[in-house]
Amino acid sequence: MTARNISLFWEWGRKIILRRDSPILVPLYTSNLHHEVELGVVIGKGGTAIPQAAAMEHVAGYALCLDMTARDIQDECKSKGLPWTLAKAFNTSCPVSEFIPKERIPDPGSVNLWLKVNDQLRQSGCTSQMIFSIPYLISYISDFITLEEGDLILTGTPKGVSAVQEHDELQAGIEDVVTMSFRVDRQDK
Ligand SMILES: CC(=O)CC(=O)C(=O)O
Numbered sequence: 001m002t003a004r005n006i007s008l009f010w011e012w013g014r015k016i017i018l019r020r021d022s023p024i025l026v027p028l029y030t031s032n033l034h035h036e037v038e039l040g041v042v043i044g045k046g047g048t049a050i051p052q053a054a055a056m057e058h059v060a061g062y063a064l065c066l067d068m069t070a071r072d073i074q075d076e077c078k079s080k081g082l083p084w085t086l087a088k089a090f091n092t093s094c095p096v097s098e099f100i101p102k103e104r105i106p107d108p109g110s111v112n113l114w115l116k117v118n119d120q121l122r123q124s125g126c127t128s129q130m131i132f133s134i135p136y137l138i139s140y141i142s143d144f145i146t147l148e149e150g151d152l153i154l155t156g157t158p159k160g161v162s163a164v165q166e167h168d169e170l171q172a173g174i175e176d177v178v179t180m181s182f183r184v185d186r187q188d189k
């Protein structure tokens, strides 16, 4: 699965996928690493300039994703008008669940996501709160970047993002569909 995190593709480059059982490593250059729980949309059929009406035909399924973000670096980049690459696209920046076939989330526009840090609820929200719908995102992105099978689109996060520390345990889920957990470690070099 490639991951270009192209829901906000103009702001950062390629996020690096992290699978279950591997730690999220806090980059040495940040002191404010945030979690952002998000629904990821996995593209099954590529395309360019996909109309909104046909967009869901291009979806193979979903993944629960964490858009890990070095907020201090992002703020600095924002203030200088620089791209967010170092804030968003470092190693281990995109922990993901297993692939969720499309049929398991019949209405991706209305599904609840949550995230806990050390058993404390930090984020809880519904995809109905998203500013842009999934068909809109697919259509819009594909006007600029040809989508390919296996691309993963992160769709934005509910309120409640906050900092994580070394040794934290993050748990996240989508209703009764999937849960996942990742621990946080310090990068050693
Ligand atoms: C301000 C952000 O980091 C935007 C983002 O990634 C989001 O999910 O919203």
Ligand SMILES: [Mg+2]
Pocket (backbone or CB within 6 Å): 036, 038, 067, 154, 156, 157
């Ligand atoms: Mg995000």
